[in-house]
Amino acid sequence: MVRMSASSLFHGIEAGGDGDEMFAADGSVRPSYRSLHDALARLGEEEFRSRSESLARSYLDQGVTFDYAGEERPFPIDAIPRVIAAEEWAEVSAGISQRVRALERFLEDLYSGAEAVKDGVIPAELAGSSTYIVDAMRGYTPPNGVRIHISGIDLVRDGSGGFRVLEDNVRTPSGVSYVLSNRRAMAQTFPELFADRPVRSVGEYPGRLLNALRAAAADHAGEEPTVVVLTPGRFNSAYFEHSLLARTMGVDLVEASDLVERHDRIYMRTTAGLRRVDVIYKRTDDDFIDPEVFRPDSVLGVPGLVRAILAHNVVVANGIGNGIGDDKLTYTYVPDLIRYYLQEEPILRNVDTWRLEEPEARAEVLDRLDELVVKPVDGSGGKGIVIGPSATREELDAMRARLQADPRGWIAQPVVQLSTIPTLVEEGPEPRHADLRPFALNSGDDVWVLPGGLTRVALPKGEMIVNSSRGGGSKDTWVLGAQGPTRVEVPTSTGYIRVLERDEADEPVETGEEEPYAQEQDQRQSEPEPVTSAIPLLDAEDLAEDREEYDPEDLDGDVAAAETDPHREANDAQ
Amino acid sequence: MLSRIADAMFWIGRYVERADQTARILDVRLQSITEDVTDDVAPACAAVYDIFGMGPVPETDLSVQTVLDRLVTDRGNPSSIAGGLQAARENARGAREVLTTEVWESLNTTTLGMPHGVRSSRMHAVFQYAKDRCAVVNGLVDASMTRDEAWLFLRLGQLIERVDMSARVLEAHDHEDTSDTTTVMLLRSCSAHEAYIRDYRGQVNAQRAIGFLLLDSIFPRSAAHCLLQIDEALETLGKLHGSTFDRMGTEDPARRIVGRALASLRYRALEDIRGDIEQEMEQLQKVTGALTRALGTTYFHPAA
Numbered sequence: 001m002v003r004m005s006a007s008s009l010f011h012g013i014e015a016g017g018d019g020d021e022m023f024a025a026d027g028s029v030r031p032s033y034r035s036l037h038d039a040l041a042r043l044g045e046e047e048f049r050s051r052s053e054s055l056a057r058s059y060l061d062q063g064v065t066f067d068y069a070g071e072e073r074p075f076p077i078d079a080i081p082r083v084i085a086a087e088e089w090a091e092v093s094a095g096i097s098q099r100v101r102a103l104e105r106f107l108e109d110l111y112s113g114a115e116a117v118k119d120g121v122i123p124a125e126l127a128g129s130s131t132y133i134v135d136a137m138r139g140y141t142p143p144n145g146v147r148i149h150i151s152g153i154d155l156v157r158d159g160s161g162g163f164r165v166l167e168d169n170v171r172t173p174s175g176v177s178y179v180l181s182n183r184r185a186m187a188q189t190f191p192e193l194f195a196d197r198p199v200r201s202v203g204e205y206p207g208r209l210l211n212a213l214r215a216a217a218a219d220h221a222g223e224e225p226t227v228v229v230l231t232p233g234r235f236n237s238a239y240f241e242h243s244l245l246a247r248t249m250g251v252d253l254v255e256a257s258d259l260v261e262r263h264d265r266i267y268m269r270t271t272a273g274l275r276r277v278d279v280i281y282k283r284t285d286d287d288f289i290d291p292e293v294f295r296p297d298s299v300l301g302v303p304g305l306v307r308a309i310l311a312h313n314v315v316v317a318n319g320i321g322n323g324i325g326d327d328k329l330t331y332t333y334v335p336d337l338i339r340y341y342l343q344e345e346p347i348l349r350n351v352d353t354w355r356l357e358e359p360e361a362r363a364e365v366l367d368r369l370d371e372l373v374v375k376p377v378d379g380s381g382g383k384g385i386v387i388g389p390s391a392t393r394e395e396l397d398a399m400r401a402r403l404q405a406d407p408r409g410w411i412a413q414p415v416v417q418l419s420t421i422p423t424l425v426e427e428g429p430e431p432r433h434a435d436l437r438p439f440a441l442n443s444g445d446d447v448w449v450l451p452g453g454l455t456r457v458a459l460p461k462g463e464m465i466v467n468s469s470r471g472g473g474s475k476d477t478w479v480l481g482a483q484g485p486t487r488v489e490v491p492t493s494t495g496y497i498r499v500l501e502r503d504e505a506d507e508p509v510e511t512g513e514e515e516p517y518a519q520e521q522d523q524r525q526s527e528p529e530p531v532t533s534a535i536p537l538l539d540a541e542d543l544a545e546d547r548e549e550y551d552p553e554d555l556d557g558d559v560a561a562a563e564t565d566p567h568r569e570a571n572d573a574q
Numbered sequence: 575m576l577s578r579i580a581d582a583m584f585w586i587g588r589y590v591e592r593a594d595q596t597a598r599i600l601d602v603r604l605q606s607i608t609e610d611v612t613d614d615v616a617p618a619c620a621a622v623y624d625i626f627g628m629g630p631v632p633e634t635d636l637s638v639q640t641v642l643d644r645l646v647t648d649r650g651n652p653s654s655i656a657g658g659l660q661a662a663r664e665n666a667r668g669a670r671e672v673l674t675t676e677v678w679e680s681l682n683t684t685t686l687g688m689p690h691g692v693r694s695s696r697m698h699a700v701f702q703y704a705k706d707r708c709a710v711v712n713g714l715v716d717a718s719m720t721r722d723e724a725w726l727f728l729r730l731g732q733l734i735e736r737v738d739m740s741a742r743v744l745e746a747h748d749h750e751d752t753s754d755t756t757t758v759m760l761l762r763s764c765s766a767h768e769a770y771i772r773d774y775r776g777q778v779n780a781q782r783a784i785g786f787l788l789l790d791s792i793f794p795r796s797a798a799h800c801l802l803q804i805d806e807a808l809e810t811l812g813k814l815h816g817s818t819f820d821r822m823g824t825e826d827p828a829r830r831i832v833g834r835a836l837a838s839l840r841y842r843a844l845e846d847i848r849g850d851i852e853q854e855m856e857q858l859q860k861v862t863g864a865l866t867r868a869l870g871t872t873y874f875h876p877a878a
Contacts, residue, residue, distance in 0.1 A: 062675075063667070063682045121875060187736040234668050247671040258576050271580045272815050 012428040015207045019419045032085040052079040069235040076473030078423045087480035094488040095348030097447040105341035121340045132323030137208045144444035145216040148320030155436045157173045157419035170325040175454040177241035182476040198481030200451040201508040206248035212443040216315045217278045225278035228254045233301045261304030264311040328377040328411045345491040356407035365412040374411045388429045433458045451479040581874040582669040587731025593658035594708035595739040601701035602762045624744040656688040674718040702874045733800045738862040745855035752780035801836040828868035
């Protein structure tokens, strides 16, 4: 009878499909989706399609794009949101926060005494064999102790419907800009869908991010530390995000050539000379960040940055050397790390994983290779993944040889049947596989999880890899407001049960009309900088030597390309 | 503000103005070529290329269609309309955090909306589109941006480009021909015809037209007006940077360049300038180049 309300819009979706988030196996609409489903059905297929098109067009107009094979493309957004119930979100949120806290402790431990190795929680080889440990950072502790200011931990729903952790991203997780833009675009294009549904707002993110970055500054930076976002440049695939975050936080977006190190301090080049920088939100990979320590050929880095960090004159977020936290072999130990450091039971479970360096596990994996997924421990963006059931015999043979040669370089997992969500394709809404990346911010006092997160959806039928580099799209993710306080129980190793209660009644919800970047305006209201702060921070004597080294060519960088003005050389050559 | 961003703002100003002016000039010139069947197309096209410093071009390029391909839709040429808009948009993409969202989106849609090819029968619509859209961009800049450094650099780019373009049009003009038709064409190329007619009660005269284009202090496209505005913007910029009171008004190298050029145009006899106007206009273009370099030394790539 509920089927009936599944009007023509959802006619293409067959009942009994396994693991769909909107439709239960018997074809009925699940409770959390009911009002959304009815509102969508009321729109009718034609109206829904035409608004979906204007949604796509608005992304092109706004320049919400990502770089795909050197080409700027609009990021595909699907108009059917994903809905997550308040109680389930409380669990996810507590689980993410727990995981981040454990990973923070783990990084602190690894870069100081490595107690976890001495206590036998993780094997010495894990720490010893990872290419991600940065020796230069050993013994360094950031001013407020935080290394994972921003994280994006990927979750999937398995066959039984519960969320599991697929991988940790504590280096440079991207995608939060799409969470903000998706919400803004959806509220503009489908305002009536938000009516009567208390969807929790995502607009707080930029303000929270700025607070977390400010909190990371050293004490001597004062009340108003200078924060910048460091981007590899306009040709980076996530440039749109770097720009949006800088803009919504009201801070400068700098490229490496805008920064310079002098006397173990970092400055940016402004129209009024050099200005001191206290906190850098880096979006450049560690390998490229400082040619003095990492790749000497990098032009995306700031020579001397690591020296400035070690001298406690600048803080970089996320911490340099966090890569070991993303290592997929580390991932397999995170549940143990949670028990070891926090004395708690993991709230979110891992996907079952085989460690290939363990002989029995390796034997089993080699035997069942055609039914498993094999991933490189240092991969991201879906690169290097081999999915057994869809691989050819040759691919499997090649994989087998590589596993035997380098077992430390790989992990294996069963094929997880990702949940599906109805998604608009040519033929109408059809179930497509999706994952979820919630974003968390650690200010040192508290790990805050953005109520929403990025839902990525694989657009080709049956495809399990959702990355945008593989043709994936995204959906607005709705966390419903709770009717009353939510409650999560966390068992601890002492047998005591820790209860997390939260009352979200006062949390902001989306109205469908509100400007989601309200934070932007709030920032503006704070005391403006006096314009006379443009007086250079260094005396001319300080720079006497450097001046000779100055090479104007260095500054031009890639911007000059857009400004080449061939036929006007006559003027400039005067 | 960041030097790199200041530089980008300056070039956004220049490129939008360049696209706008190019559309205005081509609209007038190409329309007259296609209307006038008695005229030889090839030399008229060569004259058009000349304005944009693209001469000499091969014989085969001397057709209206090729002018359209190279100066309207060629995105690889920053002096074409589409190319200028593209360059402005690329600079804006690198400076999004200081532009308002409205300005960025307007530039972005303008660039995306430029056609990839155009026939002469439909060219007026394309010129109209470019002019309208540039007006929208400028209007949004005017209405939504704080008058801070970023705005000042954008404004400077726009004004400098405007002077440069006027100088180019005047240099390429055939000053031997003082007929009304040619003079009207000159005025229209600089979007000055209507303003001039109102001022001089319909009396078209070559000498007065040149005086109007160079010296009129209240016509917003005259060289003198733009130079005055440039000087004002430079003064404000200096104050924002907290430089001590510049009593002589001569400390900023850029202001000295502007002041000299302005005095030279205004206080010499117009006859003197007209005597060798091509040379004079060449000099005026060099002034805009020198100004750009002076801004570079002071603000875009300061030695620090």
